[in-house]
Amino acid sequence: MTTPSPVEAEALELIRDLIRIESVNTGDDATIGDGETRAALFVKRKLEEVGYRVDLVEPRPGRASVVARLAGADPQAGALVVHAHLDVVPVVEADWTHPPFGAEIHDGILYGRGAVDMKNYAGTILALARSYRREGVVPRRDLIFAFFADEEAGGVWGARWIVRHRPDLFSGATEAISEVGGFSIPLTDDRRAYLVATAEKGVTWATLTARGHAAHGSRPTPDNAVVRLSRAVAAVGAHRFPMVATPALTRFLQVFGEHRGIRFTDEGLDGQLAGLGFVSSIVSSSARNTVSPTVLSAGGKTNVIPAEATARLDIRVLPGADVSLQEELAALVGDDVDLSWGRPVPAIESPIDSPLLEVLQDAITTEDPDGLVVPYLLPASTDNKHLAQLGIHGYGFVPLRVPADFDVFGEFHAADERIPVDALHFSTRVTDHILRNA
Template identity: 70%
Template sequence: MPTLLEDEALEFVRDLIRIETVNTGVAATIGDGETRAARWVQERLAEVGIASELVESRPGRGSLVARLPGSDPDAGALLVHAHLDVVPVEEKDWIHPPFGADIEDGYLYGRGAVDMKNYAGTILAVARHFAREGIVPRRDLVFAFLADEESGGVWGAGWLVENRPDLFAGVTEALSEVGGFSVPLADEPGDDRRAYLVATSEKGVAWSTLRARGRAAHGSRPTADNSVVRLARAVAAVGEHRFPVVRTPALQRFLDVFGEARGLAFTDESLADDLESLGFVSSLVGATTRNTATPTVLDAGDKTNIIPAEAAARLDIRILPGQDDALREGLRELVGDDIDIREGRWWSATEAPVDAPIIGVLQDAISVDDPDGVVVPYLLPASTDNKHFAKLGIHGYGFVPLRVPRDFDVFAQFHAADERVPVDALRFSARVTERILRTA
C-alpha cells in the first residue's frame, strides 16, 4: 500500500504543475508564477512547523529556502534544490493539457513532470515527513525551491549566491537534477539490471559572438573584404569542426561500468560506435566526450543590394571541466585573426568527486528497492543551478531517483510536448529520496 509520504509527493507534484510558472526569459512576460509557487510551498511547510524564507530577487521572481537541523553538527550541510520555473509550451502540440496534471495509463502528464516539479514536490513531501515523524537527518538539510533556472538562474540561484550566501552557510554538497533515472545496464535478453546515472560533473555553458567587419558597398560591385563572406567561412569552420575527445573522470567511470557490463572496449577508435550501441543513452553521453561550439544565430545586412560593413554570428558553447582556455584557443585558430570574438555569458564546468561518500549513500538507498541497481557517475552535457552554488565551494550532484521502464527515455522528456513520468516512478522517488536525505 502507498504510504502517506508517497501519496503527498504525488499530490504535491500535481499541485505544482497546475501553478503556471512559465519562464520565457523576457521579464515583461513572466508574471508572478514563481512567487506564487514558492508561497504555496511555504504554506505546506508551515503546516508542519517548518520555517522558511521567501526571497524575491525582483517582483514575482520568488525563491524559498528552509533549513532542517541535523544530528551531526560536524557534518557539512546538504543542499537539496529544485527549480519552480518551467519552459514555455506550444499547447497545440500537446494531447494532454500542459498544466492539467492529468494521469492516464499510469503516467502523470504536464510541464514540469520531470523538469523538475517532480523533485520539488518530492523533497517537499520528505521535509514534511521528517517533521511529522520527528525524524532528524544526520546532516543539516537546506531545501531550496528556486526561480529562473530555465533562463540561467540569474534571478534565482545566481542572485541568492551573490546576495544571500548566508542561506547556504556550512553547505558542502548539493543534490538536484539531472540524473537518478534508470537506464538499461545490460543488453542481454532477460537481463534487466539498471544503471542509475548520477551527474558528478556538468559542462560549462558560454555564449560568444563572432563579428566580421569589412567595407560597405553596393551589391553590384563585389569587394574582397565582404563581411558576410568572411563570417560565413568562419561559421562553416566552427560548424564542421570536432574538438578532440577528453576522458574526464566522470566519463571514464561511466565507460568502465558500461564496458564491463556490455563487453565494450570504448577505445579511442571504437568510442563512437560503442556509444551508439547503448541506444538512447548514447545521445546523452555522446555529447559529453568533447567540447562543442554550435552556431545558432546569424545577423548581417537588411537590404539585398547593399554589402554590409558588419556581420555577426552567435555561438552556443559547451565546455568540459578544465577546458576553458583550450576551447578559447581552439576557437581562435578556427575562425582566424580577422574575426573578432566577443564573449558573453561564460559559466565554467562543475566537477565533483566521482568517489565521494555520498555516492555510496545513493547506492545504498537505491539497493533497498532495486538490489541489482548500480549508481553510475556521468557528465551532464547541459548545466543546472549547481553552476551557481559551485561559487560557494559546493559540490553538486544530479540525482533525482526514478525507476522507469527499460525503453523510457527520461532525458527525452525534458522540454518535450506531453512531458510525462510514470506514477510508480514518483512513488519510488519518494522512498529513495527519503532514505538519501535521512542518511546522507
C-alpha cells in the same frame, strides 16, 4: 501496482498541485507574471503547516524562492542542500495532447509541464520535509530544502541571487543534490544503471564578426563579409573537438564497457556510444568541448552587400578546458574574422569518490537490488553551478526507475512532458532513504 504509502500519495498530490501553478519563465520580465511567487508561497505554506521556519526570498516581484532547514543529529557534519526549481519553460499548447498545466494522469502516466523538469522533485522533497517534521525525524546532517526561482533563465533572480546576497541560508553546507540524473537506463538486458551527474560543463558565448566594404549587390567585392563569415562558421560546424577523459567519463565508460563487453576507444567512441541507445547523445556531448553556431546576422536588403556580418556561438566547456578551447577556436576561425567572448559560467566538478555516492547506491539497492549508480558529466547546467561558488559540491540525482525505452532526458522541455506514476513513487522511496542516511 502496489498501494502507495501515505508519503508517496502526498508527494504525488503535491507534484500535481505544483504543476497546476503556471510558473512559466519566459526570460522576459514583461511576460513572466507572478507564477514563481505563487508556487513559492504554496511551498512556504506547506512547510509552515508542519512547523518549519521558512525564508521566502523575493529579489523582485514575482521571482520568489523558499529555503528551510531541518537540523541534523551531527552538528559537525556538513549540511546537505536538497533543491529543486519552481519555474518551468513555456509551452505551445497546440503541441500537447493533454493540458500542459492540468496534471492529468492517463494509463498510469502523469502529464504536465514540470512532470520531469522539475516539479516532480519539488513535490517529492516537499512531501518528505513535511513527513520528517510530523514524525520527528532527525537526519544525520542538516538538510536544507531549497525551492528556487529562475533556473530556466540562468538563476539570476533565484539561486545566483541568493548565493550572492543570502549565503547565510547555506551556512555549513558541503554538498547538494538536484537535477539532472538519477533516472534509469539499460545497463544490460536485465540490469539498470542510474546516472549521477558528478560534473557539469561550463557555458559561454562568443561572437564572430567579419567586416568588408559595403557595396551594391551588382558589384561583387573580394572582401564580402558574408562570405568570410560563412567560411568561419562552416569551419566551426565541421570541427570535431578531441575527446577528453574526465573522471566522470572514464568511470562511465569503464562500467558500461565491463557490462556490455565493449572496449571503448578514442577513435571509435561516437560509434560505440551509439550502441547504447538514447543515452548516447548525452554521453557523446559530455566527452568533448562543443561549439554550435546559433544566430547569424548580416545585411538588410538583398541588393546591398553589407559591411559587417556576425555569428553567435553557443559554447559548452569541459572542466579545466577554457584556455585550450579559446586557443583552438581562435586558430580554427583564422584571421578573417574577429572573435569576442562573453562572460563564462565555469564548469563544475565534484568528487566521484564522495561517501554520498555510496548512500545513493545503498538507496537504489533497497529498491532495485541489481541497479548500479554510475557517474556521468552533464553537458548542460543546473543551479548546482551557483552553489559551487560557496564551495558546495553538487550532484544530479533525482531517482526514477522507468521502462528501458523511456528517455527521461528527452522529456525535458518537450511537448506532452510526462513520467510514469510508479516512477514517482519509486523516487519518493529512494529519496527518503538518501535524506535519512546522507
